[in-house]
Amino acid sequence: MKDLQQFIKESPSSYQTAWSIIDHLEASGFKNLDEKKPWKLKPGNGYYVLRNKSSVIAFRSGTGSISQSGFMIAGAHTDSPSLKLKTEGGSWKNGSARVSTETYGSPIVSSWLDRELSIAGVVNIKRKGLWLRELFNYEKPIAVVPNLAIHINREVNKGFEYNKQNHLQVILGIGKSDKDPLKSLISDYSGVKINDLGEMDLFLYDSAPGSFLGDEYLVSPRIDNLAMCHSVLSALLSSKPSDSTQVAVFYDNEEIGSLTFQGANSSFLSEILERISLLEDEH
Template sequence: MDQKIKRLMEFIDASPTPYHAVDNLIGMLDAAGAQRLDERQVWQLEPGAMYYVSRSGNSLIAFRMGLRFSGDTGFLLAGAHTDSPSLKLRPEKQLKSKGYLRLALESYGSPILSGWLDRPLGVAGNVAVREGSDIHSRLFVSDKPFAVIPNLAIHLNREINKGFEYNLHQQMPAVFGLARAENQEESQAGGSHAEREISEILERIGEQMAVDPANIVSADLRLFDYGPSQIIGEELINAPRLDDLAGCLAVMEAFSASEAQEATQLACFFDAEEIGSMTPGGAQSAYLRDILARIVLASRNSGQDFYRALANSACISVDASQAWHPGYPEKFDEFYTPVLGKGIAVKSNANMNYATDFTSLQIAETAAAKAHLQIQRYMARADIQPGKTIGPITASRTGISTVDVGHPMLAMHAIRETIAASDHLDMIAFLRAFYS
């Protein structure tokens, strides 16, 4: 197995939530000698040196200072998002019915719900724990499968294979155990839930973390597929959260392997893309613009230098692309649909759901030519509007010419998705050419 493909699978398996993804990316930056910056401190930046700034624990911007002043040379940015569609827990809520302990869930983004049923699920996230007079955040991953969302037997739902809409509130709460005998009394409302001062789920998490559950102040927890990433045959990667952890690692691989250039290079990893990017570390925030401004200000500033730097810059937004699905040919425009294994896709949309326009397309064409790669084009059918990416958000907030590219992918937003290994290698080579 190619080492880059092995690293991708290991990265995905070690990153069940955006918090873990950012923690692992920071580990790679630390190993490469990057210096951590604090937004509350004054920055002293050296040409050619690597730095990074994290916000909220689930967003990250890394940069390598250019050898010339940014006002003259601009920035080379590549970005991806750390989050994936998932099911989030409401850990304070206690659900119990006929002795079954269940997890109250809500949808994060737009996951395909049916894939989450009847498989071992883990729990992972970030937990705020009171320690004395302080509160510290600690990453959590369950050390074994934690829950299952069971389907109804086909004998009781004969129409299920004709299509069935799952009700997230009623049918999707996951079973994670049986109530202890002394706690099996049900509520008068029919046994759907019974309130306790500390929920059973928080007690179990506290037990694994070796903390008093009463000291758990808050938690951001999600279910995840407990099964590892897999190679299907010789070429296909089947794994959870490929959208967009594959993009994240491709950006980091290319950024880490690049050398300092005249222009400052940035690798951006934003949270909350799946829910609109409206967070302190999302693409809709001032996060990126703040970092770019501070890079210019830390060097020198004549008032217009920041705006000159933006005008001299280029950006690549890396996210998944719909790939041709042989079972649903009617859903695609046959002239503008990529297939797995034929190279990365450049994504366009007349309504600018993607940032690519006739000018920024030159960014992709130039990088692909330099890397000696073939690229594919993706446009949705004229009667279907695709999802959005961080690309148009970044372009509109900074004015930087931006192109959207992605790994061609099957089953986007499913609990497990599929890409071609060769397309991931092409993406890394493409981004390395861009950074150079």
């Protein structure tokens, strides 16, 4: 359970989840494969493919033929219900920096209010003339979506329905006035100018780590679906080579329908399985 707790802490967004999975894979001897380059596979060895920095397919080549032993496949998804930052149009109002959000997937909206939130995801940054797609994780509390005080909202305990457009603006604790507070925060943290920031995909997350109730329950955000990612990854890493090729699939964007280049409705898995099969036929 403590391994799961640590895995969740390392994985505030689908991007960090993918790289946490890769860290564990590489520590166990798995090698990276590039979809755009030729592959050479050895029976019993482990490999992985990363797509869009947020989806991973890992596999251990079988010692038997695929036509006879086939594939053993388990899957999970790297994303979780959350609030996604609208990275354009931040503002200052009444002395505070505000940024709008949108729901990603189907979060329980009320559970996101009055929490110490941080920001994670991916940011395109220009460094030395080159555009790089970098992981971003602020790590410490920097934001809150506040409830109104009870004397302002008397209906809050009577089944109050939060309006996703009006009630989910996040307040950033950046302490200085800037016409674009979110980009100012990211540029300061990343050590670049605002003009060197490009496209971003950023999410809020609860900065409080998971904790245990007694020795039985783990209370943590993002258990959907990081518990499954952890289980599938642990199963693959603890398995010994077998006749069948063992495959672990970690898709992104399940929470929004999987209809992306790196989602479960893409050709990612079928392309990888086909390529493994064709390589066997060549030998």
